Amino acid sequence: MxxxxxxxxxxxxxxxxxxxxxxxxxxxxxxxxxxxxxxxxxxxxxxxxxxxxxxxxxxxxxxxxxxxxxxxxxxxxxxxxxxxxxxxxxxxxxxxxxxxxxxxxxxxxxxxxxxxxxxxxxxxxxxxxxxxxxxxLSKEINATNVKQFNEAVGNLLRNLTGIAASGDSRTKYAAGNETAPNFETIYGLVQCTPDLSEKDCNDCLVGAIAEIPSCCDGKTSGGVIRPSCNIRYENYRFYDAPAPSL
Known part of the structure; x- marks a missing residue:
């Protein structure tokens, strides 16, 4: 698209x-x-x-x-x-x-x-x-249990944020997955431009996560893409490298 x-x-x-x-x-x-x-x-x-x-x-x-x-x-x-x-x-x-x-x-x-x-x-x-x-980014498909699904998405992206923000001057990136309600797996990815400080990367990602209710509340797919950072989650593995569950 x-x-x-x-x-x-x-x-x-x-x-x-x-x-x-x-x-x-x-x-x-x-x-x-x-x-x-x-x-x-x-x-x-x-x-x-x-x-x-x-x-x-x-x-x-x-x-x-x-x-x-x-x-x-x-x-x-x-x-x-x-x-x-x-x-x-x-x-x-x-x-x-x-x-x-x-x-x-x-x-x-x-x-x-x-x-x-x-x-x-x-x-x-x-x-x-x-x-x-x-x-x-948003998909026109609603999660079965919106409240629990949103909690799982938030937990996943917040955990990934800490990993990405602590990256070095070459890479500030993290991807992983978590089990949502009804045993559905959520895959998430967060990233900052690595020229940001750890604090600025964390603040950028936390701010993007806070936008989820505005863009994709209860949707099985969503993302917020900013110039300095981005977050995304899907109900399928959309990134190439395998990542362990958090």
């Missing part, structure tokens, strides 16, 4: 089929636009073209800058923690093309895909917790 939107704070995607993937681009107008063929556009093109050129990077986090003063561009690329190196680069390269096509003049834009996130900005973005624009 693909979508794009300009100048808004959030976007809701309803996933109606199992194993569905999301692909969303958000063009942000709050810091203005650049002129075609300007120095800023040249810097942006150079930065995005070379973002994944570091072949020694096998942990899926890229953060680079290019240019000076008002024409400086900052970019962050983050792949889901279980995504292999080649798939990571492929996802970021796809995102790069989507961003420059859908947001041809915006100085700030972000792409959310199932396997990766890519954002760029004229402003400071490194080491700073950013909560918007955000993306909600």
């Amino acid at each position: 693909a979508s794009f939107v300009c100048g808004v704070l959030f976007l809701l995607i309803i996933i109606s089929q199992g194993n569905a993937q999301y692909n969303s681009v958000i063009c942000d107008n709050k810091i203005g636009n650049y002129e075609v063929n300007s120095t800023y556009q040249t810097n942006l093109d150079i930065l995005l073209s070379n973002l994944t050129s570091n072949t020694e990077n096998n942990y899926g986090f890229y953060n680079f800058s290019y240019g000076q003063n008002g024409d400086k561009v900052n970019a962050i690329g983050l792949c889901r923690g279980d995504v292999k190196q080649d798939d990571c680069r492929s996802c970021l390269n796809d995102s790069r093309g989507n961003l420059t096509h859908i947001c041809p003049i915006q100085k700030e834009a972000i792409s959310y895909q199932d396997r990766c996130m890519l954002r760029y900005s004229n402003g400071s973005i490194f080491g700073l917790m950013e909560t918007s624009p955000w993306l909600y």
